[in-house]
Amino acid sequence: MSTNDTILEKLKQDPQFSSQVSRWHTLPMREGTYSPIPDDLSHELQGLLSARGITRIYSHQLAAYQAARRGEHVVVVTPTASGKTLSYNLPVVQTLLEHPEMRALYMFPTKALSQDQQSELNEIVLGGALPLKVATYDGDTPQSLRVSARESGRIVISNPDMLHAGVLPNHPKWIKFLSNLRYIVIDEVHTYRGIFGSHMTNLIRRLKRIAEFYGSSPQFILCSATIGNPKELAEQIIEEQVTLVDQNGAPSGEKHVVLYNPPLVDAVQGIRRGVVLEAKNIALSLLRRNIKTIVFARSRLRTELIASYIKKAVKNMYTNNEGLRIESYRGGYLPNERREIEKGLREGRIHGVVSTNALELGIDIGALDAAVLAGMPASIASIWQQAGRAGRRNNVSIAVLIASAAPTDQFLVQHPDYFFGRSPESAWINPDNLYVLIDHLKSAVFELPFSEGDTFGKTLSPEEIEDLLAYLQEAGTLRKSAGRWYWSGKGYPAEEVSLRTTSPRSVVIIDTTGGRNEVIGEMDVPSAKELLFPNAVYLHRDRQYVSLELDIENLKCYIKESQLNYYTDSVVKTDIKVLEIDNSDAYPDCRVLSGDVLVRSQVAKYKKLKFGTHENLGYGDIHLPEEEIHTRAVLMAFEDATRAAAAMEAVNPEIREHVIAHIGTLIRNIAPVFLLCERSDIGIAERIKDPFTEEPTIYIYDTAPGGIGLSEGFAEKRMLILKAASEVLSQCACEYGCPSCIGPDEGKTELNKKRAVIEFFKTWLDEGLTAEHS
Amino acid sequence: MAKLSGRLQQMRAMREAAEVKRTVGETAEVEGKVLHTQEVPLPWPGWSAVAPYVWKRSLTLPCPLETQHTEGLLLEDSSLLPNLVFYDFETTGLSGGAGTIIFLAGFGSIKGEQLCVEQILLVDYPGEPAFIRALLPYLSSEKLFVSYNGKGFDRHMLLNRLRIHGYHTADMPHQLDLLYPTRKIWGKSLKRCNLGRIEELVLNIHREDDIEGAYIPECYQEFLRSQDDGCMRSVVAHHVQDIASLAQLLFHIEKTSVNPESLDDEQARLGLGLMMLPINEARAISLLEAELSAGNEAAGRILVQYYKRRRQLTKLRDVLARMRALRAGYFQLIETAKILEHIDKQPKLALSLIQPLLQQRALLSEVHFNELQHRLRRLERKTSVL
Numbered sequence A: 001m002s003t004n005d006t007i008l009e010k011l012k013q014d015p016q017f018s019s020q021v022s023r024w025h026t027l028p029m030r031e032g033t034y035s036p037i038p039d040d041l042s043h044e045l046q047g048l049l050s051a052r053g054i055t056r057i058y059s060h061q062l063a064a065y066q067a068a069r070r071g072e073h074v075v076v077v078t079p080t081a082s083g084k085t086l087s088y089n090l091p092v093v094q095t096l097l098e099h100p101e102m103r104a105l106y107m108f109p110t111k112a113l114s115q116d117q118q119s120e121l122n123e124i125v126l127g128g129a130l131p132l133k134v135a136t137y138d139g140d141t142p143q144s145l146r147v148s149a150r151e152s153g154r155i156v157i158s159n160p161d162m163l164h165a166g167v168l169p170n171h172p173k174w175i176k177f178l179s180n181l182r183y184i185v186i187d188e189v190h191t192y193r194g195i196f197g198s199h200m201t202n203l204i205r206r207l208k209r210i211a212e213f214y215g216s217s218p219q220f221i222l223c224s225a226t227i228g229n230p231k232e233l234a235e236q237i238i239e240e241q242v243t244l245v246d247q248n249g250a251p252s253g254e255k256h257v258v259l260y261n262p263p264l265v266d267a268v269q270g271i272r273r274g275v276v277l278e279a280k281n282i283a284l285s286l287l288r289r290n291i292k293t294i295v296f297a298r299s300r301l302r303t304e305l306i307a308s309y310i311k312k313a314v315k316n317m318y319t320n321n322e323g324l325r326i327e328s329y330r331g332g333y334l335p336n337e338r339r340e341i342e343k344g345l346r347e348g349r350i351h352g353v354v355s356t357n358a359l360e361l362g363i364d365i366g367a368l369d370a371a372v373l374a375g376m377p378a379s380i381a382s383i384w385q386q387a388g389r390a391g392r393r394n395n396v397s398i399a400v401l402i403a404s405a406a407p408t409d410q411f412l413v414q415h416p417d418y419f420f421g422r423s424p425e426s427a428w429i430n431p432d433n434l435y436v437l438i439d440h441l442k443s444a445v446f447e448l449p450f451s452e453g454d455t456f457g458k459t460l461s462p463e464e465i466e467d468l469l470a471y472l473q474e475a476g477t478l479r480k481s482a483g484r485w486y487w488s489g490k491g492y493p494a495e496e497v498s499l500r501t502t503s504p505r506s507v508v509i510i511d512t513t514g515g516r517n518e519v520i521g522e523m524d525v526p527s528a529k530e531l532l533f534p535n536a537v538y539l540h541r542d543r544q545y546v547s548l549e550l551d552i553e554n555l556k557c558y559i560k561e562s563q564l565n566y567y568t569d570s571v572v573k574t575d576i577k578v579l580e581i582d583n584s585d586a587y588p589d590c591r592v593l594s595g596d597v598l599v600r601s602q603v604a605k606y607k608k609l610k611f612g613t614h615e616n617l618g619y620g621d622i623h624l625p626e627e628e629i630h631t632r633a634v635l636m637a638f639e640d641a642t643r644a645a646a647a648m649e650a651v652n653p654e655i656r657e658h659v660i661a662h663i664g665t666l667i668r669n670i671a672p673v674f675l676l677c678e679r680s681d682i683g684i685a686e687r688i689k690d691p692f693t694e695e696p697t698i699y700i701y702d703t704a705p706g707g708i709g710l711s712e713g714f715a716e717k718r719m720l721i722l723k724a725a726s727e728v729l730s731q732c733a734c735e736y737g738c739p740s741c742i743g744p745d746e747g748k749t750e751l752n753k754k755r756a757v758i759e760f761f762k763t764w765l766d767e768g769l770t771a772e773h774s
Numbered sequence B: 001m002a003k004l005s006g007r008l009q010q011m012r013a014m015r016e017a018a019e020v021k022r023t024v025g026e027t028a029e030v031e032g033k034v035l036h037t038q039e040v041p042l043p044w045p046g047w048s049a050v051a052p053y054v055w056k057r058s059l060t061l062p063c064p065l066e067t068q069h070t071e072g073l074l075l076e077d078s079s080l081l082p083n084l085v086f087y088d089f090e091t092t093g094l095s096g097g098a099g100t101i102i103f104l105a106g107f108g109s110i111k112g113e114q115l116c117v118e119q120i121l122l123v124d125y126p127g128e129p130a131f132i133r134a135l136l137p138y139l140s141s142e143k144l145f146v147s148y149n150g151k152g153f154d155r156h157m158l159l160n161r162l163r164i165h166g167y168h169t170a171d172m173p174h175q176l177d178l179l180y181p182t183r184k185i186w187g188k189s190l191k192r193c194n195l196g197r198i199e200e201l202v203l204n205i206h207r208e209d210d211i212e213g214a215y216i217p218e219c220y221q222e223f224l225r226s227q228d229d230g231c232m233r234s235v236v237a238h239h240v241q242d243i244a245s246l247a248q249l250l251f252h253i254e255k256t257s258v259n260p261e262s263l264d265d266e267q268a269r270l271g272l273g274l275m276m277l278p279i280n281e282a283r284a285i286s287l288l289e290a291e292l293s294a295g296n297e298a299a300g301r302i303l304v305q306y307y308k309r310r311r312q313l314t315k316l317r318d319v320l321a322r323m324r325a326l327r328a329g330y331f332q333l334i335e336t337a338k339i340l341e342h343i344d345k346q347p348k349l350a351l352s353l354i355q356p357l358l359q360q361r362a363l364l365s366e367v368h369f370n371e372l373q374h375r376l377r378r379l380e381r382k383t384s385v386l
């Protein structure tokens, strides 16, 4: 405890460091609030806890236990190191011990997390030889183990994708499990937001429907990281009243949160030292003082770079690398590599890790003393979650948040009050998004026919459900006969629907050095085009490779080891091509068009950057097919004789391009609240002269391939959203723009762009809503 | 949620617009309204309605006694004949899952010189509970259910439907799936072993105007939609033939097991031998021995493995000698060398036997070559010590 104290004191007094700190914020140490182990816990379980050294539990664990045992649905808000798993394992294991026929389903958003969970549960369950079989059922479960998981798994660990396409459509095979389903645990519930969350609610609707068919009505225990609305989100996901447990009883040591802006290297142009080198230096100074450190980087490339720089700095065969072991961690490593790193961190054999946000989620890596954020993640909630990875119960910890050159980062570091005053974002979902709903309704009918008057979820009336079923009947997917709807389509509806927008295809990376033919990792296709194009330098843990061939068709990439003095960074260009406009309305404020678009991104060039100095050594060309998404979009064209055109006319030509870009940022900030989606569910593009409309134009499009109704929703609620945007803008306290409104101003002109955008909106929305709402 | 119906209207309009685009020129008869449940037509001649939406018929096909071979291979003896049920289902989809149902079930049993086939047809979804109930009398655990891929598909379909309708599935009939023996015998020579190919190429059955299995689900939907039963009648006829073929195939396999020379394909005879080995050793061994005598080395290889496992040394030596007489091939030389080295303790003889293999190097795979070198080195070591 004291060692860290003195180290932090030294850091504070280091003029080089402290002069770059815009705020040094200290969160005081907090004592734990404990409760005795509940006395209705079985002897076996009590014995097991004491064997693990647990003689009392935290107050929130008890609160969760008691609520669950009262039969209430519970959501537990669980910061890192608050003993989350015990919050649900205690009531579940206890109930299953009391009732030998009962079963539980644990759901984790990713496979990696469920594997982690299984090892934890096995420790509790097998460690004490409790008569409970724990089984994982996911895409990696071999066929030979699946039957026994279904038949005898008392706790089955799975993920939403498997439930959607594997379990529910085959529910008769799960009859034993489903008819005895007592508990459903949903961990990391905060990740089910936006379209993904909307899918999740519908998936739970289907699960509850099938459970009811088999005579069970499971109780839910959910866990969430700190977000703005955990209870509301949990209630939306499971459509039940939920008891909120958010009084964290775990103790925590004193925490220092430091906002750090890298020093200027060119004061005239305002250029600061890069975040990669700065993160390396800070992490090194912590590691060398024997402080266990995690560094979060914003990309895979930066993760590898920072890790390799740190390793290089401590490399010394005589001192065994100063006794320090540092690893990098990201998606795309082989599962056993990842497990090994996680274990090394937990057991303290690894002293430092550089990671993408892959370690932001609940993977158990034990406690660390310091977190260094090399650039700010996109949300306040994520910043706090990454910062929260450092912190032990009784020890002082520190999180250094390094601002990158990005305007948002610069704004945050320069306005600490704004940062510390903002609460974590809320999660929005819209379970009744028509596209999502219809997809799941199809699966639901496949799983069990619908009768007239049947419901699906709690927000829709039976009449609305009937309307939807009639729609599917007209399309020939369902057949109605004697008052019931039956599945009459071909095949297997769940197979056609992916719960995630990300591409499921991934490229296998094959090392061919010296005649080897060894798979060393994998990568999704869009990222592979950015990181594994031919001649790309590919960094993977301790090794450097060069890509020989990227075979997208066969999903293979061949690489071999290399010893180059540079790394490569590709430049991605995105553009939008209008395919077909099916609706075009001239409103007084602007023309609104909707239709199909092709969002294309191309990696056409790459830079060679020298290791260490990041000096640009030249460019290369990349010849790869474009990444295309065919989707739906709404266009707002500032056509002649509309108010938007007049508003644009009034803007100083010098900043017109900036103004339209800022309007785009503002819409991106406001629209998700109205569309009940995630920021990343919609894309926004602004053009000062659009090649299609030949006018200044703002595109709002669905990022899900094929579109998922968000751009249509935008068209419908357009006036509401623009009006709210204007209101937020005029009420925002900032002077020149901030992340909450139009985004920080990055230009160097005297003209105040925030003022210009306010003026623009005044003219644009001048006539109010009444004139055009017909 | 007032918005929902508005959005739905939009989606409808979009879909209709797309449909109109697709059917330009045709008389686009887009009836917006839902087709209401039609009258279920009366049963076809020869069929009777056993419950609402459930029809049934029985028919008898000739099955002369002299064709009913039981030779103790898949069927112990003819006393089992009355217990056999040849069964097959037609379903609304081919990929299974809770939304796929059985709409046509057929059960064939042997009565004297006849094959009695009973077919039960579900003419619309609401009859499914009654349809399933109508199947129950057939599902006695004393019966032996004979199928083609029943273990892989029909059985699972049946279990799914029974469970969904709340029945216990503990005491189910035993299964004899003819796909496995068929694949073993004819798989190598016919490549694909779907029942249609087996009928054509093995049983000499040639169907006329038959419907292809893959179209059957669509055909059923068409029948439900339009009540046009033309297509369904061919499904029902197809299905009867499927069941008749099962009986023929079973007896054909039985007969072939004592008559292997009727197989004019060497690979099929070998396949039969392999297939019989675990269930009727004596018959399998005599077939393989005969094959070896006829010069089939592959049969020898199977016999070598077999005698090795049984530690029948004399037989083993004999088979190897006959194989070497055919050809000085890698397998027989190496296997003989193993005996010479480990049992007869004659490393010199072993060495001189396999040394010539080095000259065949070009013919050997890398694995075999490495193995050979390894063995030679060891034998050389042993002989030099001596």
Ligand SMILES: [Zn+2]
Pocket (backbone or CB within 6 Å): A732, A733, A734, A735, A737, A738, A739, A740, A741, A742
């Ligand atoms: Zn602002």
